[in-house]
Amino acid sequence: MDTQWPRWEVFKQDSPNKPHQAVGSVHAADPEHALLTARNIFARRPQAVSMWVVRAEDIYSWTQEEVAEGQMTKGESYQAQVGQYLVFRKTSHKRSMTFVDYVGEVEAATPEEALKKAQATFTDALALAWWIVPADRVYKSDPSPETIQSWFAPAKDKTYKQQQYYATVGSHISKHKVGRGVEDEE
Amino acid sequence: MRSEVREALIAKLTALADDEVILAHRGSEWTGHGPILEEDIALANIVQDELGHATLWYGLRQQLDGSDPDQLAFFRDAYGYRCCELVELPKGDWAFTMLRQYLYDLYEALWLEAAQHSTYKPLAEAVQKIMREERFHLQHTQAWVERLGQGTDESNRRLQQALDMQWGYAQQLFVPIPGEELLVAEGIVPDLLPLRERWLEHSTRHLQNAGLKLPINPGYQPTSRAYHTEHLWSILAEMQSTARWDAEAKVW
Amino acid sequence: MPVKYGVPSDPDYNERLAEFEARIKRGEKIEPGDWMPEEYRRQLIRMISQHAHSEVVGMLPEGAWITRAPTLKRKMILVAKVQDEAGHGQYLYHAAETLGVSREAMLEALLAGKAKYSSIFNYPTLTWADIGTIGWLVDGAAIKNQTMLAACSYGPYSRAMVRICAEETFHHKQGKEMVLLYAKGTPKQRQMAQDAINRWWWPALMMMGPHDQDSPNTEVLVRWGIKTKTNDQVRQEFINEHAPEILEAGLTLPDPDLRYDEKTGNWLHGPINWDEFWQVVNGNGPMNKERLEARRRAHAEGAWVREALEAYAAKRQRTAVAV
Known part of the structure; x- marks a missing residue:
């Protein structure tokens, strides 16, 4: 049987005052490898200052619909014990390339209890989806300035990945409609 | 700058750039053919970085003698190239590729660290840029060596085989080019001898931790960058085929 | 979890x-x-996995020219572009995985020849100008679809498409820049660019799929907000945008019936050779066998690598538990 390695959800922070956001996932073998891989995949372009990875199976998720229907129980793979849980939330249907945003931590005995606490704590906006993650399952990139420089800064110099790099001269379509000549706005 | 120092610096920059171009070429042969999507992407990052480094080195040479980087890369033949033989070896399997990249990255990271304080400003500035990326490359390839070495019997065997093949070739990274002593004396580039000691110490420790044995007899160790493996001619024939296809073409 | x-x-x-x-x-x-x-x-699984496979197979025709790119800059750009295609495949497999299908299963279907991917990638890249032309036409056509899919009703697919669209714009631009440059270049460069346009124009038009009346899935896909436009609508947008620009560059298009229609403001095209399209879809294109073979080889040669890292992770976990 082939293996594509386990799946890890990736959370990327664009700048120090922004929350970590779920950007997608990577397949990787172990936590250190998952972080390196996350950097390779999701820092090909700016911006980033920090990344977290979590095994997909260690994430407890609820959509608004599930919460409304009272479907509180989730899988039993996690050994319940009192501890910290990271809370992520989605609040908008707007077009976006990220899913849930990090909003904070709660202390609880189970993911379900963590969800209830999160619902009571983070009330500033309607939650369309929640992710609850046991804090000890989160692996974080090194916050030292050297690592930030080495992992995330070079992408800014890779300007050839930006469309502005290409000074394409072309004509606007309307130029080809009879009679009018309109300059390209590019 | 005295003219013999300038000549030596031009030769050194050319060697640095040529190493990157040919190693990037070998790495790029994997693009689309990696063992898993994530690693295809990872190696393509390294390749782009190396092409960027080559462009920087050629750029420094251009400041000295006005030569065009693309002319150097695409219109010099195997007699003119000054890369080391390690980077010319065919891409081999994933273990071969990761090990070569690791041995090279470790050398480059150490070299850059020492070259930070170069008395030649433009070089010191380029080093700052390149060093950031090289630090990550080394983390990445170090992780791969550890994992392949300690993975399965097969991965260990393949990595060991790659090491037996490459160890002697890798020593060429520490052979000075003719005239390099002038540059060292002026504080423009670091002395390779102490770097070699540090490289040996780091690599030996890491390779042994990964469960590998250093070859007792490293075998052939190339010493001159004027001659190459039998592969370089073919690499250049392929690499330069489009650029040379139309003698009239000024831009691509 | 109740499914x-x-x-x-x-x-x-x-x-x-x-x-x-x-x-x-x-x-x-x-x-x-x-x-x-x-x-x-x-x-969704059908569309997203097909789309992911297309990205991954799509690396091959362009990837073949990385080692022959004519300048350091072009080489760097091409590596970045083919790398993005791997990335886009990666994002899309992720979107499909959220629907409960594994990447192992999707890849197995691809390698077994059971899954479809965009048939454009079963054409060969014969010259360097094909690289520019693929960027301009093939990515131009793909972006039309992707922009539409960014508005898709399924969150994970939509998010993947938003990210892909943001990255993909440079693919289109670098291709267009290249073809325009060669169109003004030496006689050999011009001839190379024209030849590439001649070969890629029709396959690019076929990328949007069969005409609406022959596309049985469209109705339900539009109703459920997966697609928001029909194949013919997207195709027309593509032609309206690209045909005049190619002609403006002094190149010609291999369609004697192509003309601008005053009334509708559309560029009307001649009949598409759907027989060729179905031949390629059904495995008889010039490169179907080679493309699949290349994917199979990479997959098989990578098997020991994937196993090795899994073994390493298992050993590490055992040590961690023992401590």
Whole structure:
């Protein structure tokens, strides 16, 4: 049987005052490898200052619909014990390339209890989806300035990945409609 | 700058750039053919970085003698190239590729660290840029060596085989080019001898931790960058085929 | 976790379907965990995995020219572009995975020849100018589709498409820049560019798929907000944008019937050779066998690598537990 390695959800922070956001996932073998891989995949372009990875199976998720229907129980793979849980939330249907945003931590005995606490704590906006993650399952990139420089800064110099790099001269379509000549706005 | 120092610096920059171009070429042969999507992407990052480094080195040479980087890369033949033989070896399997990249990255990271304080400003500035990326490359390839070495019997065997093949070739990274002593004396580039000691110490420790044995007899160790493996001619024939296809073409 | 993929035999199917369709009408995104018709899930898996496979197979025709790129800059750009295609495949497999299908299973279907991918990649890249032309035409056509899909009702697919669109614009630009440059270049460069346009124009038009009347899935895909435009609409947009620019560059298009229609403001094209299209879709294109073989080889040669890292992780976990 082939293996594509386990799946890890990736959370990327664009700048120090922004929350970590779920950007997608990577397949990787172990936590250190998952972080390196996350950097390779999701820092090909700016911006980033920090990344977290979590095994997909260690994430407890609820959509608004599930919460409304009272479907509180989730899988039993996690050994319940009192501890910290990271809370992520989605609040908008707007077009976006990220899913849930990090909003904070709660202390609880189970993911379900963590969800209830999160619902009571983070009330500033309607939650369309929640992710609850046991804090000890989160692996974080090194916050030292050297690592930030080495992992995330070079992408800014890779300007050839930006469309502005290409000074394409072309004509606007309307130029080809009879009679009018309109300059390209590019 | 005295003219013999300038000549030596031009030769050194050319060697640095040529190493990157040919190693990037070998790495790029994997693009689309990696063992898993994530690693295809990872190696393509390294390749782009190396092409960027080559462009920087050629750029420094251009400041000295006005030569065009693309002319150097695409219109010099195997007699003119000054890369080391390690980077010319065919891409081999994933273990071969990761090990070569690791041995090279470790050398480059150490070299850059020492070259930070170069008395030649433009070089010191380029080093700052390149060093950031090289630090990550080394983390990445170090992780791969550890994992392949300690993975399965097969991965260990393949990595060991790659090491037996490459160890002697890798020593060429520490052979000075003719005239390099002038540059060292002026504080423009670091002395390779102490770097070699540090490289040996780091690599030996890491390779042994990964469960590998250093070859007792490293075998052939190339010493001159004027001659190459039998592969370089073919690499250049392929690499330069489009650029040379139309003698009239000024831009691509 | 209760899996909520509804089928028409469910007692509450019609009621839930009405709620589901109302949500889509309101512009809400459907997220993993939400109730959805099994048919919605099936269509999404079909489309997303096909799309992912297309990205991954699509690396091959362009990847073949990385080692022959004529300048350091072009080489760097091409590596970045082919790398993006791997990345886009990666994002898309992720979107499909949220529907409960594994990447192992999707890849197995691809390698077994059971899954489809965009047939454009079964044409060969004969010259360097093909690289520019693929960027301009093939990515131009792809972006039309992708921009539409960025508005898709399924959250994970939509998010993948938004990210892909943001990255893809440079693919289109670098290709266009190159072709325009060669169109003004030496006689050999001009001839190379024209030849590439001649070969890629029709296959690019076929990329949007069969005409609407021959596209059985379109109706339900539009109703469920997966697609928001029909194949012919997207094709027309593509032609309107690209045909005049190519002609303006002094190049010609291999369609004697192509003309601008005053009344509709559209560039009308001649008949598309659907027989060729179906031949390629059904495995008889010039490169079908080679492309699949290249994917199989990479997969097989990578097997020991994937196993090795899995073994390493297992050993590490055992040590961690023992401590």
